[in-house]
Amino acid sequence: MTKPRVTVIDIAKAAGVSKSTVSLVLQGSSLVNEGTRSKVNVVMRELGYVYNRGAANLRQAGAKSRIIGVVVNDLTNSFFAELAVGVDMVVQSAGFVQFLSNTGESIDRQREVVASMREHGISGLIVSPARATDAADFKPLVAAGIPVVVVVRNLPGAKVSSIVSDNQAGMMSAVQHLAELGHKRIAFLGGFPDTAVFDDRLAGYRNGVEAAGLGYREELVIASAPSRAGGVEAIGKAIGLADRPTAAVCFNDAVAFGVCDGLRARRLEPGSDFAVVGFDDVIEAQAAVPALTTVSVDPQGIGRRGAQMLLKQINAGKAEAETVTTAVRLVVRESCGAGMSVKIKQDFA
Amino acid sequence: MTKPRVTVIDIAKAAGVSKSTVSLVLQGSSLVNEGTRSKVNVVMRELGYVYNRGAANLRQAGAKSRIIGVVVNDLTNSFFAELAVGVDMVVQSAGFVQFLSNTGESIDRQREVVASMREHGISGLIVSPARATDAADFKPLVAAGIPVVVVVRNLPGAKVSSIVSDNQAGMMSAVQHLAELGHKRIAFLGGFPDTAVFDDRLAGYRNGVEAAGLGYREELVIASAPSRAGGVEAIGKAIGLADRPTAAVCFNDAVAFGVCDGLRARRLEPGSDFAVVGFDDVIEAQAAVPALTTVSVDPQGIGRRGAQMLLKQINAGKAEAETVTTAVRLVVRESCGAGMSVKIKQDFA
DNA sequence: TTAAATATTTGGAACGTTCCAATTCTGTCA
DNA sequence: TGACAGAATTGGAACGTTCCAAATATTTAA
Numbered sequence: 205m206t207k208p209r210v211t212v213i214d215i216a217k218a219a220g221v222s223k224s225t226v227s228l229v230l231q232g233s234s235l236v237n238e239g240t241r242s243k244v245n246v247v248m249r250e251l252g253y254v255y256n257r258g259a260a261n262l263r264q265a266g267a268k269s270r271i272i273g274v275v276v277n278d279l280t281n282s283f284f285a286e287l288a289v290g291v292d293m294v295v296q297s298a299g300f301v302q303f304l305s306n307t308g309e310s311i312d313r314q315r316e317v318v319a320s321m322r323e324h325g326i327s328g329l330i331v332s333p334a335r336a337t338d339a340a341d342f343k344p345l346v347a348a349g350i351p352v353v354v355v356v357r358n359l360p361g362a363k364v365s366s367i368v369s370d371n372q373a374g375m376m377s378a379v380q381h382l383a384e385l386g387h388k389r390i391a392f393l394g395g396f397p398d399t400a401v402f403d404d405r406l407a408g409y410r411n412g413v414e415a416a417g418l419g420y421r422e423e424l425v426i427a428s429a430p431s432r433a434g435g436v437e438a439i440g441k442a443i444g445l446a447d448r449p450t451a452a453v454c455f456n457d458a459v460a461f462g463v464c465d466g467l468r469a470r471r472l473e474p475g476s477d478f479a480v481v482g483f484d485d486v487i488e489a490q491a492a493v494p495a496l497t498t499v500s501v502d503p504q505g506i507g508r509r510g511a512q513m514l515l516k517q518i519n520a521g522k523a524e525a526e527t528v529t530t531a532v533r534l535v536v537r538e539s540c541g542a543g544m545s546v547k548i549k550q551d552f553a
Numbered sequence: 554m555t556k557p558r559v560t561v562i563d564i565a566k567a568a569g570v571s572k573s574t575v576s577l578v579l580q581g582s583s584l585v586n587e588g589t590r591s592k593v594n595v596v597m598r599e600l601g602y603v604y605n606r607g608a609a610n611l612r613q614a615g616a617k618s619r620i621i622g623v624v625v626n627d628l629t630n631s632f633f634a635e636l637a638v639g640v641d642m643v644v645q646s647a648g649f650v651q652f653l654s655n656t657g658e659s660i661d662r663q664r665e666v667v668a669s670m671r672e673h674g675i676s677g678l679i680v681s682p683a684r685a686t687d688a689a690d691f692k693p694l695v696a697a698g699i700p701v702v703v704v705v706r707n708l709p710g711a712k713v714s715s716i717v718s719d720n721q722a723g724m725m726s727a728v729q730h731l732a733e734l735g736h737k738r739i740a741f742l743g744g745f746p747d748t749a750v751f752d753d754r755l756a757g758y759r760n761g762v763e764a765a766g767l768g769y770r771e772e773l774v775i776a777s778a779p780s781r782a783g784g785v786e787a788i789g790k791a792i793g794l795a796d797r798p799t800a801a802v803c804f805n806d807a808v809a810f811g812v813c814d815g816l817r818a819r820r821l822e823p824g825s826d827f828a829v830v831g832f833d834d835v836i837e838a839q840a841a842v843p844a845l846t847t848v849s850v851d852p853q854g855i856g857r858r859g860a861q862m863l864l865k866q867i868n869a870g871k872a873e874a875e876t877v878t879t880a881v882r883l884v885v886r887e888s889c890g891a892g893m894s895v896k897i898k899q900d901f902a
Numbered sequence: 903t904t905a906a907a908t909a910t911t912t913g914g915a916a917c918g919t920t921c922c923a924a925t926t927c928t929g930t931c932a
Numbered sequence: 933t934g935a936c937a938g939a940a941t942t943g944g945a946a947c948g949t950t951c952c953a954a955a956t957a958t959t960t961a962a
Contacts, residue, residue, distance in 0.1 A: 209917095209918080211917090211918055212918065212919065213918080221941075222941065222943070223918090223919085223920095223942085223943090224920085224921090224942050225940085227919065227920060227921090228920095228941085230919090230920095231920085235939075235940065235941085236940070236941080237939080237940060237941090252693060252696075254671055254697070255672045255919090256672070256674070256919065257607075258607040258608075258610050258611050258618075258673070258674055258919090259607075259917070259919040259920090259947090260919050260920070261607050261919085261947090262607050262608050262611060262918080262919070262920090262947045262948060262949085263918085263921075263947050264920060264947085271673070279638050279641075280631070280634055280635055280638055280836075282629070282631055282634065285628050285634040286629055288628060288653075288655075289628050289629055292628075292654065292655050296654075296665075296666075301652070301654065301670070301673070302652075302653065302654060303651075303652050303653075304637075304651065304652075304653035304654075305641065305653075306637075306638055306641050313645070316645075322603055323603060323604045323606045324607070324620070325605070325606070325607055344601060348603070487629075488836070488837050492841075558947095560947090560949085561948065561949065570911075570912090571911065571912045571913070572912085572913090572948090572949085572950095573911070573912050573913075573950085573951085574912075576949065576950060576951090577910095577911085577950095579949090579950095580950085584909080585910070585911080586909080586910060586911090589910080589911085604949090605947090605948055605949065606949090607947095607948080607949090608917090609949050609950070610917090610949085611916095611917045611918065611919085611949070611950090612916070612948085612949050613949085613950060613951085903962100904962090905960100905962085906960085907959080907961090908957100908958080908959070908960085909957080909958065909959085910957070910958085911954105911955080911956070912953100912955070912956085913955095914951105914952090914953100914954105915950105915951085915952085916949100916952100917948105917949085917951105919946100920945105920946085921945085921946085922945085923942100923943100923944095924943085924944105925940100925942070925943090926939105926940080926941070927940070927941080928937100928938085928939070929937090929939095930935100930936085931934105931935090931936085931937100932933100932934095
């Protein structure tokens with residue numbers, strides 16, 4: 205059934221050289237004579253030789269497998285799909301191959317997946333950690349000399365490199381924009397308070413309202429699941445407030461979409477009746493109606509950058525933990541009401 | 554720098570047993586005494602042992618690596634991301650791990666990626682082939698006893714299993730729906746004619762118009778790239794036709810979105826002024842305005858199903874090439890004008 | 903108590919590669 | 933011609949595991 209494998213010894217025999225020579229050819233060594241090299245190559249093609257990386261890797265103990273592990277927490281979210289594509293680009297062109305897994309926010313699955321990757325001898329790991337991931341979880345990896353780069357969500361205690369977008373500045377610019385449009389009561393909606401990303405975005409919100417001279421009011425921040433459903437829930441509470449807000453910055457785009465849904469359910473039109481701003485600039489943001497004003501973060505860029513960082517560490521042999529935050533930029537579309545006449549906003553304020 | 558690896562021999566020494574016994578424990582053999590087993594397990598934990606699958610698989614020649622390769626042609630398209638998630642679900646729960654790569658429609662990259670996967674000893678491959686993939690490309694794989702399942706796009710000549718959605722029936726029901734709404738001139742827009750999927754969908758279109766007694770007219774099928782830009786281009790040509798169509802079925806949702814863009818650019822409102830129907834039901838379809846009427850295909854289901862099929866073949870040891878087509882269903886939303894009054898349509902017809 | 907049966911453990915020999923040190927070729931120079 | 937340098941090649945040994953056949957421990961049956 206399964207054909208006997210063609211090995212380097214078979215090639216050697218058929219080409220009339222030693223297995224060592226074949227091995228040299230395999231690694232593109234300059235030691236081997238041009239004629240021999242091509243002869244060996246021909247024979248390999250004829251016999252349908254397939255390199256056995258497992259065996260190779262076994263011998264070059266400690267040397268690298270050329271596999272990069274990538275772990276994301278939600279591949280169906282186009283944000284992470286883009287990220288993976290970004291990683292794939294640089295990883296492939298560096299001659300590595302990508303091992304991608306999805307945890308679906310399950311910390312157990314994350315553990316399984318990472319363990320499995322380790323068994324397969326990955327030379328590095330890029331991970332967007334599931335919620336509530338323990339900083340210590342990646343300790344063994346780095347102790348074994350396997351570089352780890354954490355992306356999107358940072359892991360405060362862990363001694364690993366990370367690359368996150370500038371959540372604070374992004375949220376601050378969103379608030380600032382709304383303030384410039386004349387809004388006085390701006391809410392912060394959605395997200396789970398136990399995450400580092402939430403903290404950063406909230407801090408940005410706080411800085412924003414304070415800088416605008418509006419003052420930070422606790423009742424205006426309403427947490428919820430970072431999903432569409434969470435957004436519906438959050439806006440419901442916000443509308444119920446005695447001193448009702450006229451605008452909101454949302455934890456992410458999914459929440460923002462939910463907020464729009466919730467507004468419509470109450471016969472309020474997002475954009476004209478209530479300003480909403482998202483975060484992430486997922487692919488659907490510009491096609492939505494009204495088009496979502498949001499903070500754009502370029503996930504593919506993060507992926508590329510993270511991969512570069514990882515490769516650098518792999519090549520360097522030593523993992524200098526380094527943290528970079530990537531710039532973000534507010535994309536003004538319709539949902540913030542920027543295109544509306546001033547009159548409407550004044551009626552409302 | 555890199556610590557010396559902890560091997561099964563180290564464990565054996567520390568636990569006072571032989572390496573063979575440790576190996577037995579590793580494989581959960583029932584031959585080993587309960588006491589010994591737990592002692593070994595404890596030691597493994599203490600020393601931080603990591604199983605070396607490379608070595609294992611080297612020995613069990615022909616035996617399987619528990620890696621499943623997944624190759625898709627466009628991960629940024631949420632259709633394929635969903636598909637990958639579907640595969641991941643069943644693959645992971647079967648104790649396999651997924652190796653995912655993106656070809657971006659490049660046939661060269663596909664070749665590279667598949668070769669690399671083979672070197673790593675995948676036990677099976679799920680692939681959505683890049684355009685113009687040669688059926689013979691997967692020949693060596695199956696010859697080596699590695700099961701291959703082709704999804705989404707089928708590969709006519711290849712002797713591999715495949716699972717595609719029922720493109721023909723889907724397109725036919727779309728045409729039928731438009732005919733029932735009173736449309737007489739229905740165009741088929743977008744897609745590259747050199748693909749099997751195109752042929753299937755076009756055949757469905759043809760059956761549909763003929764069954765509705767409208768007659769098949771060649772000038773109403775206008776090919777283009779299967780993208781948003783392609784859609785714009787195709788609708789441009791369609792509008793220019795002497796006997797202008799009043800409705801269109803599109804090769805896929807991306808084309809359909811492009812068609813909507815093109816209509817608007819000509820001051821025609823999709824839905825009320827011109828009916829458009831897509832194919833795939835990508836995630837954006839329901840959030841778009843107007844919400845896209847489209848043929849829903851459940852990519853995640855295809856992924857799951859494909860993975861199951863592959864696992865079955867892996868376990869059976871023999872690859873019985875099997876072809877399944879999955880059912881699709883028309884989702885009526887707004888872009889087909891189904892919600893419009895009959896009057897408007899009559900004005901138009 | 904002993905033989906037979908069963909349960910457990912164990913030392914090599916693989917698996918396909920790379921590395922090392924050593925060997926065999928080429929010329930080249932005196 | 934012989935010696936020498938450089939180029940090219942080569943036979944083990946090793947990597948960490950599993951498998952096999954064989955050895956040893958423990959029970960059971962008589």
